[in-house]
Each structure stands twice: as structure tokens, then as C-alpha cells.
Amino acid sequence: MPSTTLASLTTLRLGGPAEHVLTISTPADWADAVRAIRHTNEQAPVVLGHGSNVIASDAGHPGTVVVMNTRGITATRVDDTTVNVTVQAGHPLTELTAWAAAEHLAGIECLAGIPGTVGAAPVQNAGAYGQQISDTLDHLTVWDWETDRMRTLPAEACQLQHRNSLFKTNPGRWTILAVTFHLIRSPAAPVVYQPLADELGVHIGTRPPVAEATSAVLANRHRRGLLLDAHGPDARQAGSVFLNPPVTTTQAAHWSTAGCPVHADSDGQLRASAGWLLEHVGYSPGHQVADGIRCSGQRALTLTAHDEATATGFAQALGELSARVESTTSIRLHPEPVLVGIWQ
Numbered sequence: 001m002p003s004t005t006l007a008s009l010t011t012l013r014l015g016g017p018a019e020h021v022l023t024i025s026t027p028a029d030w031a032d033a034v035r036a037i038r039h040t041n042e043q044a045p046v047v048l049g050h051g052s053n054v055i056a057s058d059a060g061h062p063g064t065v066v067v068m069n070t071r072g073i074t075a076t077r078v079d080d081t082t083v084n085v086t087v088q089a090g091h092p093l094t095e096l097t098a099w100a101a102a103e104h105l106a107g108i109e110c111l112a113g114i115p116g117t118v119g120a121a122p123v124q125n126a127g128a129y130g131q132q133i134s135d136t137l138d139h140l141t142v143w144d145w146e147t148d149r150m151r152t153l154p155a156e157a158c159q160l161q162h163r164n165s166l167f168k169t170n171p172g173r174w175t176i177l178a179v180t181f182h183l184i185r186s187p188a189a190p191v192v193y194q195p196l197a198d199e200l201g202v203h204i205g206t207r208p209p210v211a212e213a214t215s216a217v218l219a220n221r222h223r224r225g226l227l228l229d230a231h232g233p234d235a236r237q238a239g240s241v242f243l244n245p246p247v248t249t250t251q252a253a254h255w256s257t258a259g260c261p262v263h264a265d266s267d268g269q270l271r272a273s274a275g276w277l278l279e280h281v282g283y284s285p286g287h288q289v290a291d292g293i294r295c296s297g298q299r300a301l302t303l304t305a306h307d308e309a310t311a312t313g314f315a316q317a318l319g320e321l322s323a324r325v326e327s328t329t330s331i332r333l334h335p336e337p338v339l340v341g342i343w344q
Contacts, residue, residue, distance in 0.1 A: 006056030006341060009048050009067060011115070011228060013236050014311040015056025015341060018046075020064040027070055027088065030177065034143070037064050044145040044172040046340055049090060049117030052228060053124065053238055057341030058311045066175070068119055073099055078182070084138060086180040089119025093126070101214040105183035107136035109213040110196070113221040115228040115239060119176040123167045124336075125160040129217060130192035132266060134160035141178040150177070162265045163243050163336065188213035195220055225285075225298025234296040236305040241318055242278075242333040244271040251331060274333055275301035278321060281328045290317045315339070 006015025020040065022033050037045055045064040048054065070088035073096065078084055083105055087096055097112040110131035114121070121133050122140060137155040144151045153174070159166040167174060187207035191197045197204050199216040208216070221227050229235045247255065247262065252270045256262045260280070261273040278300040287295040292308030295301075305314060322333040 003060075004065075006051075006060055006065070009065065010051030010054045010056050010238075010340075011236065012051075012055060012238050012305050012309075012311075012314065014058070014305055014309060014314060016058050016060030018061045018065040021067060022064060023067045023069055024090065025069050027177065029070075030143070033066060034148070037066075038148075040064060044175070047119075047175050048340075049120040050092070050115060052115040053120065053337050054340050055238065055311050055314055055337045057339070057343050059342040061341040068117060070177075075103070081185045083183050083185065084180055085183055086141075086178055087118045088178055089117060089176050091118045092116075093118050093121055097214055100183060101211045104185055104210050106186050106188050106210050107131075107181065107183040108133075109188045109210050110217055112214045112217040113227050118179050122158060122160065122176060122179060123165055124163050125165050127163075128221075129196050131189055132160075132162075134158075134266070135189075136181045136183060138180045138182045140176055140180070142174040142176050144174055146173060162267055162269065162271075168338075195224075199223075225296055225302065233306075234298070234302070234304050236309075237296060237302050238337045240274070240301045240336055241303050242274040242301060242322070243336050244274050245277070245331050245333050246270065247272045247331060255329070255331075272331060275299055277325050277329060277331060277333065281324050283321065289321065290314075293317045311341075315343075 003017040004021040005017050007013045022036060024030060024033055042063050045066045046061055047066045047068055049068050068090040070090040072088040074086045076084045093111060093114055093116055096118055097108050100108055110129035111126060114126050114128060122137060125133050139155060140153045142151050142153055188210045190205045190207050191202060196216060199220040200208055202208060246269050252262045255272055260276045262270055265271055283295055283300040285295055285299055286297050289295060289303060290313050292306045293314055294304050296304050318335045326332045
């Protein structure tokens with residue numbers, strides 16, 4: 001029987017064979033999965049949701065890959081305005097934001113259109129348009145592989161920062177099983193990004209209805225090429241391949257004068273636009289970066305894979321892009337996708 005490839009589990013469709021693949025469809029499957037993993041003497045598996053932020057090795061993975069496919073939303077009223085919403089880790093984030101909009105619950109509307117699962121979102125502290133997971137995260141239900149037991153981690157224990165968390169800096173210790181948010185029955189959060197304000201036709205600081213904000217976010221992401229295509233030449237991708245890089249006050253002043261968008265993140269760190277920097281040094285939509293690897297047709301910050309592509313070539317392309325930006329601007333770009341499998 002042929003082995004499952006990591007390529008079949010990731011949106012880039014790159015990657016070699018996985019030795020064992022376990023699909024978790026319901027929370028009740030988890031106990032059996034733990035027993036199966038421990039039977040192989042593994043410490044912890046690689047866990048994938050939709051594989052939308054992953055570069056999987058051509059050599060594959062010699063251990064167990066868990067595909068988290070659990071779904072379900074449970075809402076618990078806290079008071080007249082606050083609702084605690086517990087979501088299974090495999091639930092698509094896009095479906096959660098649509099559900100929250102229909103329920104008029106604010107707090108995650110700007111996350112609409114971000115690909116992947118709810119369980120993957122805290123790992124990156126996923127965010128967009130000035131909103132991020134840490135804004136509304138209450139707690140996580142996790143499996144602790146060091147102690148072999150289920151635990152509850154409050155939001156403050158997760159060390160959520162700009163596209164970073166305890167789970168990213170210390171991989172393998174925990175598997176996220178469910179995520180609980182505290183959402184508010186109110187208008188959406190104040191609009192802080194001009195592109196979203198323009199999409200809505202409102203001023204910065206306006207609080208539109210949640211459903212309107214969600215629709216505007218989706219429309220703006222579509223316009224900017226930020227939605228993951230199911231088909232077409234840009235379908236094989238992992239979204240933005242670089243984080244917006246931190247810059248000094250001096251660098252921010254220089255590059256903003258040159259036209260580069262610069263903003264302060266939730267921690268106050270100034271960050272430049274990685275996409276603008278790539279275009280500044282000569283990469284543009286549709287640019288051929290390497291064999292089988294191109295910038296998407298809509299933006300330089302998304303690389304797409306084609307027939308000749310390999311995971312090794314994709315990772316090398318990221319290094320080349322980062323090196324060109326740094327040699328030209330003295331600003332270093334850091335890759336956003338996570339590497340999975342055996343890398344030589």
C-alpha cells in the first residue's frame with residue numbers, strides 16, 4: 001500500500017512520504033491516537049491542519065503525522081454581551097469567522113479569509129488588519145507530551161507575540177485540541193487600516209456592523225490576492241512567505257520616505273512591508289524566481305509552486321529573496337512558513 005505523501009497534506013503540494021498518518025475526526029479519536037503514537041515510542045507527532053503555512057521536505061517525515069480534522073463550535077453565554085466560544089482545533093478558521101459574523105459576535109472579524117484551521121491560528125498568533133488571535137483568546141485545551149495528559153493553558157501562558165507563540169518557539173511539547181475565545185455582542189472593532197476603511201467607505205476609527213466588516217475584509221483580501229485559490233496558476237502556495245520585518249526608527253523614517261509602508265505592531269515594534277521591499281529589489285507579480293517557483297500573479301510576497309518545483313528549491317528561493325533584500329536595504333526578511341520533515 002503506497003504511503004501518504006506530505007504533498008497531499010499541504011497547499012504547496014510539495015513533500016515526500018510520511019511514515020504514519022493519523023486523521024483525528026472527532027475529539028473521541030484522540031485517546032486512541034495517543035496510544036498509537038506511544039506504541040511507536042515517539043515523543044510527539046507532527047500535527048497538520050490544512051497545511052497552508054508549511055513547506056514539507058522532499059525527504060518526507062520518518063514518524064507520525066497527525067491530521068487534525070475535528071470540527072465543532074460550542075457557545076456559552078457569560079453575560080449580556082460576552083460569549084465564550086470553544087472551537088475544535090480542526091475547524092476551518094474561515095468558517096468560524098463566518099459563524100461569528102452571523103451571530104453578530106465581534107473580535108475575530110478581521111481574521112476572515114485567513115486559510116487554515118482554528119488550532120493552527122494560535123501557533124502563529126494569526127492576524128490581519130490590526131487584529132490578532134491574542135486579542136480574544138481565553139484559553140487552549142492542549143495535550144502535553146511531556147506529562148502525557150490534557151491541560152488547559154490560559155492565554156497569558158501562551159506567550160503570544162507578533163506571529164509568534166510558545167508553540168512556535170518550543171515545538172513538539174503541546175498539541176492544540178480546542179481553542180476558546182471570548183467574543184462580544186457588539187459592533188466590530190474600530191477600523192485601523194486604511195485599505196479596510198476604503199473598502200467599507202468609512203473613516204479610520206469607525207466601528208461597522210460585524211457582518212459588514214467581515215464582508216469587507218474578504219473583499220479586500222480578494223482584491224489584494226490574499227485568498228487561497230483552490231484552482232488556477234496560483235493555487236499551490238503557502239500565503240505570504242515572509243513576515244513584515246522589524247525596522248529601527250532610522251530605517252522606518254528612510255524607507256517610509258521612499259514609499260515603503262511602515263506600521264507599529266501590537267507590541268509597538270515598527271515593521272516595514274515585506275511585499276514592498278521585494279518589489280523594490282526587483283521582484284514583481286509573476287516573476288520567475290527559480291525552476292517551478294514564481295511570484296503569484298497578484299503579489300510578490302506569495303510564491304507559487306509549479307510542476308518542476310521541489311521543497312528544497314522553494315526553501316532555497318526564500319533564502320535568495322531574503323539575501324537580495326538584505327544586501328540592498330540592510331533589512332532582513334524572515335520566512336513565515338514552517339519547515340516540516342527531514343531537512344539536510
